[in-house]
Amino acid sequence: MDLLKGAKVTNEHVYQLDREYVFHSWSTQGQLNPMVIAGAKGCKLWDYQGKEYLDFSSQLVNVNIGYQHPKIVEAIREQALELTTIAPAVANLKRGEAAKRIIEHAPAGFKKVFFANAGADANENAIRMARIYTGRSKILSGYRSYHGNTGSAIVATGDPRRIPNEYAAGHVHFFQPYLYRSEFHSSDEQQECERALAHLRRVIELEGPQAIAGILLETIPGTAGILTPPAGYLQGVRKLCDEFGIVMILDEVMAGFGRTGEWFALDGFNVIPDLISFAKGVNSGYIPAGGVIISEKISEFFNDHYFPGGLTYSGHPMAMAAIVATIDAMVEEKVVENAAMIGQEILAPQLQQLQSQHAMIGDVRGKGVFWAIELVSDPQKRTPLADAQMALIKADLLAQGLLPFVAGNRIHIVPPCVITSDEVTQGIEMIDKSLKKYSI
Secondary structure, eight states, rough: OOOTTOOOHHHHHHHHHHHHOOOOOOOOGGGOOOOOOOOBTTTEOTTOOOOEEEEHHHHHTOHHHHHHHHHHHHHHHHHHHHHHHHTSOOOHHHHHHHHHHHHSOOOOOOEEEEEEESSSHHHHHHHHHHHHHHHHEEEEEEOOOOOSSSHHHHOOSSSSSGGOOOOSSSEEEEOOOGGGOSSSSOHHHHHHHHHHHHHHHHHHHHHHHEEEEEEEEESSSSTTTOOOOTHHHHHHHHHHHHHHTTEEEEOOOOTTTTSSSSGGGGGGGOOOOOOEEOOOOGTTSOOOOEEEEEEEHHHHHTTTTTTOOOTTTTHHHHHHHHHHHHHHHHHHHHHHHHHHHHHIIHHHHHHHHHHHTTTTEEEEEEEEEEEEEEEETTTTHHHHHHHHHHHHHHHHHHHHHHEEETTTTTTEOOTTTTHHHHHHHHHHHHHHHHHHHHOO
């Protein structure tokens, strides 16, 4: 029975509704124990009992501008009063304004934006564009990657979640650079870069350059471990794409819109791809939205070639209003600059200090508000900390009031881009306390 109007909502009621009626993603349904959240503001969340959490996860690394930003909430409200929905074939003001703002922050040479509903179908359509543009079929992507849970996007994904979903054809994987766990037995970043590029060249040669439509890479792989590529790697991939006539697609779904302290993570690597997929941070997930930023040469190709793709909610007015308000607020409030400052002046030194105090921290890496600490049980052998130990640490952080992003043997430090120095210090102190409790 629904609660009567005015009755007090409880954690228990919301939990029971969820368990009785909601089917969860990536889960064995009978083993679930979801936390309950009642509200949020800025970088804080709370449940119906008033327990508060500091968010070090940005949910799924998407709440870049924080929760309940008044300008975005008001923009959605105003759009709802004006025009709630319209078909994608119809021009609407907010879609044009959203595309214009995105292009203004994209690298030089980008012309148009195709809007999707989220990151998965953004990658799906980027793959489609590359295949049609080149007349080729194969897509190369990294083993350490996640690109979404739709047909081609999940098979382009390298992590094991693709295995029960491998129904799409024409996908090949390769190893990207990851010095801490090098597949190439490298001793330094330069060697790792050179060997990773040599490996990719051989994959291209063996798969047949004339068959490869695109190379799809997360600029900085996120869920796979926030694997910042070494200097020169992405530029090397760009050169290979140019040499063999391959479309370069950079997935900025997680890393874009301020996360790394730049508007796009690619801005920090002096590389310009042919297509950029985005979602998440473009409007902080207030209303689902994503898309593909299209270079001029590919955009012009489709001036006289049919594009066989589309979505009912492509450029949905309320999602577009949220994009416009988010980008405007990020500019006015210097949110990207704050992310850069937090990364350089607060997170980098505090995480390095944390590593010096805990032998179980094998590696620290990242930039902006996009960091990971990798936990090991044997620092010499770099043995990943066991899942059971990671679960204890996660539970302890939640008990302290920190909402973490835990993936494998890593804690990802990915708070909203608006986080303050004091909030970062508070969160790092909680992590320090948990690691001391469960130190090796």
